[in-house]
Structures are given as C-alpha cells and as structure tokens.
Amino acid sequence: MLEGLLLRFVLGGLTIAMSGWLGKRLGGLIGGIFAAFPAVYLAALVGVVAGHAGVFTSAEEAAMAVSRGAFAGMLANVLTAVVAARWVERRGWRQGLAWALLVWVGAALLVFQIFLA
C-alpha cells in the first residue's frame, strides 16, 4: 500500500517535472503547447489503472471513472486560469493563487454535481 503510493508519487512527480522541463527546452510554439501537457491526468490515469484490481472490473472502467471527474476538473481549470490572471495582478501572487485554487475546488465540484454526478 505505502510502496504503491510512494511509487505513484515518484512516477507522477517525475512525469510532471519532465514535461515542464521539456516544454522549456523545446521553446516556441511547440514548447508553449507542451508546457500545458495534461501530465497530471495521464500520470494519475496510469497510476489508477495499474492498481484497479478490487475496485474496478477492467482498466477501461477505472479510466472512465477517473476521466469523468477529471473532465469536471479540467473545465474548472479554464476558470481558474482566468481568475488567477486577474486576481494575481490585483492581490499579489500568494493571495491570488490561493483564491484561484479555491475557485478550482468549488467550480470542479459544482460542475461534477450538476452535469456528471
């Protein structure tokens, strides 16, 4: 259990850090696109699918459950980026980012509850 969690932490962390590094390294338009690579989603998907036994009947079913929630989270992400852009400028990056992340939690749960639950 703990080993599995640690393994997912390390593999997930490496994936996200590497994709950020690659985005910078590539630069330009390709780098700009790659900087927004949905690395957390893919790593989390692999992490859940790899350990689906006992909870889901198939890898596809596990992936579907993760994707349904992640879709709500991704829609909320667009709002979060817009909110962060405005509030970081007005209130400073610490407060602005904290509020934007709170908005993310609220918006994701709301979208999920209304459309996907």
Place this chain on the structure above:
Amino acid sequence: MIVHRNRQLTPARNGWVDFVVRFALGGTAVAATYLAVQFLPWPAVGGILAAFPAVLASAVSLSGWRDGDHQAALVAQGAVAGMVGGVAAVGITWVALEQGASLGWALFGGLTGWAATSWAALQARQYWGRRQARRSQTGAVAGASEASRPGNEAKVEAGAGEVGWRVGNEAEVQGEAVAQSRAEVGTQGRVEADTKVQSGVGVRDWVEAETNVMPSTMMGTDAIARPDASPGVPGRG
C-alpha cells in the same frame, strides 16, 4: 526594466527549483488521485484531483516569487489556452471510453485532440494579440495627444501587443505595456513618451502624436501634473 525589490531572496534561475516544485506538486496530485479513487465511495470524485492544476500553480508561484505579481499574472493568462487543450484531451478520452473504445485508442484520440486544440487556441491567442496591438497603437497616440494639454499628464496604458509590434517579438505573451507621456511646454505639436515594459523586457520607445494645442496657451503652464490625472485612454488589453 523592473528590478525586483527582493532580488536577494529570489530563488536561483536554474532549472532545479522548477523541477523540485513541479515534482512535489505533481507527485502529490497523482498520489492523492490514487488514494481518493481507491477509498472514496465515489471514485469519479477522486478523478477531479487528476485535473489538479499543478503546472499552473508551480509556474505562477515561481514566477511571482522571482519576477513579481505582474509577470505571474501574465503566466496565468498564458495558461488559459493550455487549459482549453486539457479539456479536449480529457473530454475525448472519456467519450471514447464511454463508446466502448479500448484504453489505448481512447488515449490516442485524447492526445491528438489535445495537440490540435492547444495549437488552435494558441493561434487564436496570437491573432487576438495582433488585433490588440493595432488597437493599442491607436490608443497610445491618442493618449500622448491628450497629455500635451496644459496641466495634464496622461498615463497611457497600451494593450498587449504594442511593444511586440515595435520590436517584432512575441507580443501576446508579454502582456501590457505602460507608456507614461510627458508633454513638453512649447513643443511644436509633438509629444514624446517613454514606454516602459512591465514584463521586464526593457524596451524604450516613444510615441509621436499630432497635437491641437496652440503654443500660446501653454506658455507658463506646468504641463506635467500628477501621474494619476489619467484621461482614461482606451486601449488597455
């Protein structure tokens, strides 16, 4: 050029700090998703964590820490296009799985959709930046003209693209430029303005504008007033 007031305290500009912050945030999000999907009574709610904006959070905080709030806000602004690509990636994968596609094909479709949508969103953003550049150019000239009136100093806020338009750079990434115009007494219908780029690019430029002020009306007046006596110039991005 903006000099950060806490330059001594900012982290080094090598890639290691970025790497460690991303690693920690990303690793936490992935591990938390696994835990939530395994142990929450509603696994799909755990899936929300798989969309945690770890990259946005790390990029904004690192940028805010090093370069200040304005630059951090620009980073967040730039992330909007990327987030649209993320919606496409997850949406396509999810719908494909619902339609009975295998995991491999669903992911292939999702990633193809992500690349296409991100590219389209960036193109749209660049188009928007160029459009703003043209508009802000007009706004800056109008503001400089306004500044030449007696007792006025106009603060011209030019939109995203203006500086990039001048130096041929990627304007839409840099955000807004602030031009402060100082009217000179007795000028022959010509106003010069220093343009300071807040994003730290450090471009100096000037705006030339035709003014309608008769030299006689400006005699003996102090043309430079408070910076906040802004006439409300259009063109902010």
